[in-house]
Amino acid sequence: MAVPLCVDLDGTLIKTDLLFESVLHLLKKNPLYFFLIITWLFKGIARLKYEVATRVSLDPATLPYSNNFLSYLKEEHAKGRKLILITAADKKIAEMISNYVGIFSHVLASDGDKNLKGENKRRLLCELSGEKKYDYAGNSRHDLKIWSSARYAIIVNASHSIIKRTQRLARVEHVFPREKKAFFSFLRAVRIHQYIKNSLIFIPLFASHLYFHLSSIVNSLIAFSAFCLLASGVYLTNDLVDLEVDRKHRTKHKRPFAAGDLSISFGVIAIFIFIMTAIFLATLLNSVFLSILVFYFLLSSAYSFYLKRKLLYDVFVLAILYTIRIMAGVAAIQSLYSEWLIAFSMFFFLSLAFVKRYSELYLSKIENKYNILGRGYHVNDLNQLSVFGTVSGYVAILVFSFYISSNQVTVLYRHPQWLWLVCLLLLYWISRIWMLVTRGLINEDPVIFALTDKTSLLAVLAITVIVFIAC
Structure with missing residues (x-):
């Protein structure tokens, strides 16, 4: 009998993490779910996945699949090979994706009580198929234990360190590298080309004819840097909030988060770092500039989460956000409005x-x-x-x-x-x-x-x- 190919879901079949996707979707519906999420987490990660999955409905057609790997799976399926989807994601979501893809004979997933990850997944596969009697496709350090008991390892979207560690403990049959480099995807996500908009901060400097005043130049540069960092944080926030919409858009589906080239967890960490660094730079200037920066962030967040979908509100908010940059430039050099x-x-x-x-x-x-x-x-x-x-x-x-x-x-x-x-x-x-x-x-x-x-x-x-x- 042919050896079954067991396939991981998060980061392998798809280039994203379904728990983070689901939590983000839930928080978009109602931010107050945050407190329930904390409560569910104390009951265990499997319970958290179950509770979130029962309250969200993801569209499997728009998720970012690992296309090269998926083509390989379809070829194996066409040859008559048995494919099993085995994942730490909740069973409801895993079955939904399995039904959409249409190539898996079985679905094994977390059920609200047991988180099917790492050792739990390895033990189950050994019980069902036997030691060294299954092939396994995965992507992360949690899959190392499963690969150690597999006949062949198939590595998908993994880092160089994971590939090397896997090669030391298992026979690697295929390696499907990441389709895009994370560093360049990060540069695209933070929108460096959009920093030019923050050059509005320098308008008060030139309008006041202070372009040869050293302290004013330095303060304007600090203000510019703060707004650039904050803007990147806002752009990342906007991309995470708009994941579902962007994936249905003609061109925006290529954005790094929508395409799965950057993880949601990475985005959240980057947002925190950008915003905190921007606030730190603002404290180097004065309280007025800090207040303007905070107001800009709050208004940008309101735009990302709500106002962008409201008729006319969106364009007026955009005009205000541009104007705030000029006001911030005035505050930075402590000039008159x-x-x-x-x-x-x-x-x-x-x-x-x-x-x-x-x-x-x-x-x-x-x-x-x-x-x-x-x-x-x-x-x-x-x-x-x-x-x-x-x-x-x-x-x-x-x-x-x-x-x-x-x-x-x-x-x-x-x-x-x-x-x-x-x-x-x-x-x-x-x-x-x-x-x-x-x-x-x-x-x-x-x-x-x-x-x-x-x-x-x-x-x-x-x-x-x-x-x-x-x-």
């Missing part, structure tokens, strides 16, 4: 927030979808969004023109008349952005688009030169 700058920022970034939503909705329309998944907009809103966004952009430029005409401008600029050219450039730029997005030529964050658009970069360069001439 400019009502003109704050008003301009709100209207300008509100326009760009509408651009972002319009581009997402436009893509949904092309894909014959009625709305944006996880958002409060319908394709019928496209015309209205373009009106809101264009008007917001023009009002921002109107605010800037009023500033040029005010008495305040003569305090900072010797030749303020040159600033009217900035008005013209801004009018052209905002008009062009809206022309492009309504034609479907912008399908990403408009700020990121501007960084790769030659016309936008030339406009920024021209504005910078004009401002220095005006000084």
